[in-house]
Amino acid sequence: MNEALPDDFDVIIIGTGLPAAVVSGALSRVDKKVLHLDRNDYYGGSWSSFNIKSVETFLQNPYDSAEYLNKDGEETSNIEVSEDEEFVPILQNKNFITKAEYSCYLKRSEKNEEPAQSSSPCVDTCQSDVVEQSCASKPDDSLKSGETPISEEVQKREESPKVENCNDPATQGDGDSVEKEKELTQELDKAKTKEKVDVSEVVKPRFPLSEDFYKQWRHYNLDLSPKVMFSRGLLVELLIQSNVSRYLEFRNVTRTLTFLDGSKELQRVPCSRADVFSSKFVSVVEKRILMRLFTLCANYKDHEQEYQNFREKTFIEFLASRRLSLKAQHFVLYSIAMVSETTSTLDGLAATHKFLHSLGRYGNSAFLWPSYGVGEIPQAFCRFSAVFGGTFCLRRYAVGFIKDKTTGRCTAIVDNTGQKIRCGTLILDDLNLPHGANTTSTSSVDRAIYVIDSTVSKSDAEQEVSLVTIPPMCDNPAVRLIEAGPLCCVCPKNNYYCTKKNCEKQPKKLPFKKNVKNCLNLDETNIKPEVGGEDSQSRKPVILWSCHFTMTDTNTDNSTLPPNVITLQGPRMDLGFDRAMNEAREVFLRICPGEDFLPRAPDPEEIVFDEGYNTENNDTISPTPEDGGGDYVEEEEEDLNEPAAE
């Protein structure tokens, strides 16, 4: 379908990452004529979520083979431009995913097993860039694979949340191992009720065959850039304000976990007043101290005298001065403020305030998680843009843009079919780089995604999403991990998946992996022909499938570009979405100064068509933002975080 596109737009956007999608929606909403292209056949770019099949395809080859410039930098096709114009190629950002690899640790069924593969029958390893052998220990091939009917087995394989975490003495063997910030999203499959029954009475191989695992490919939604939403963050406010939230569903991040120094068990971080009072890890004295601190942080701007002397000092020094125990300092620093030991007092207070402010708006939690993964969010904004007239075309991209030599401005793009399309402004997301522009890599993040068979930390209540902080050790930054269970529609029953994130510029590959595996006691070597009847309560989670990759953020120096060409940043490593939302707003205001940024869209009931309606008199569908106020008040849950002054 290479149908010609219309050839004149106010704004052309290349790439459908989150900031690009938000800008697109905002521009369409105020009647700008927007063309939005993406070279992929999916939305979201570096913000996408993939199922198991598509993530494997993606990791094998993250980049499109089609390139305007060949290896020697020569143009592969001729673009005709007039004398006073210059053609500037736009290239794929080929630095964004590196060191990608994935492995499935499950065994294939015997009858399909070819003799040649028998030495490592269960491991599919793909390495696209780097020589890193991920599966140091492959599952013993003497495993007997299931003689059980498979499809059933996937359902039954584990009952979900059991697992004692990290009791393994082997854990944390190497001190240098902890390094990064990771997010581990795990999805836990729990078809609990059904399974528990099955497991107790039927003896079955514990693990599915890889065929059965792959049969469920479409039930996974694995994020390239896992993030959680602060309940009062900019994204949530924007979704509410614009009505884009009608395309999305959310889940609560139901708990925050961390390792305390020396402990090998994950402990729940007390965040709200209720948590503090019920936590058994905090003494009575500590409870009072913590509550006083929360009270201060909630209104820290009004109580400058309390931290006046710590303006030049670090947050941790401030915490120590409040007589917080080491344990409580740890909770606050790494799991609530989520900052490092070098963070200043003011930044730490601001971060704590942000967390406390979000707490309790939706349940006893400061965060929300989008069902089906982060990749839903850019799609929601793209849909919104389309509803307001944005033109969308996937598998189409700009090979370059045309710059007027006299004005220095971009006048048009040339798409991959050779069509010239005029535009007033050109926006490029982080995966499209103008040739010749200065780019710098600002940060690189190591991430891993694990599909595991049970939760990292068992609890009585079924957990939806867990945020786990692994504190820094030996000069290595903290690792952050998100575990999402099957309730979040990111994995089928009985699996979890984990994504971890690491913020080091020079990632130390191996230790990172080793570290996470150790800390969580995740181990693919545990896939042994054990049967389900054994003591499942003490079992550790087992990795069924994993992938690792490094994501590098690229910054483009806008000063060398025409003033009407704007570049956007990638997902970065921040936990929330505020930076991306601020960026989108700035770009929007740069193009439409003074306009409303994503005003409320009308509900379907407000759009009424009369007989003979035509596009000329579309006043009838114009939204009436002012009447949105009334029914628009969210009913908020009780603010558990509002610490009462003692």
Next chain:
Amino acid sequence: MNGKVNIRKTRLSSSISSEFDSIFKVMVVGDSGVGKTCLLVRYKDGTFLGGNFISTVGIDFKNKTLVIEGKKIKLQIWDTAGQERFRSMTHSFFRDCSAILLVYDICNLQSFTNVTNWISDVKQYASPDVTLVLIGNKCDCTTSERKVKLQEGARLAKSYDIVFLETSAKTGVNVDLAFDAVARELHKKSLTPADYIGRDMSASQSFNLKQYVQSEKERTTCC
């Protein structure tokens, strides 16, 4: 429901649950210009979008509540928002939808040929047990305008084992039937064995989408 967080209108959503017994998401897909939006507006508002209404702007979805066997069924009918034009539908659009109306224009052969492409998209992104209905729209056209015979549509539908009917958004022929049949089918699918206890649900139990459409179908004028 089940821990999902609706960040938009907590208050509204709780009050809404009393307004209907179940809600289903229905999508209308098909090539540009086959009359998807017109079908939707005809069904919801009983009017025809004539004139120069060209592409879909501003229509996101429409809600229609109907009563089937005493149950209030709310259909949330989603339009493609013009993203079908370059075959660039957001995939999340297909998620969670219970039924898909796949529309072609009987005066446009290409739109009929492309039905196969749409079906492959549906297979890839939609749930495997989605209810699919094939619709040949614009059956108010004259014989000379018609490019796809009724039998051709029926044959294609048969090959995919799906229900087929011709409609006209302009005159309203079979439009209500198409959506109502979908609603009945979804209602039937949603019943659990518990729903049958102590109730005479034989009508729902025996409901057959194809037979229902067959018996209720209005003759299209030019076949």
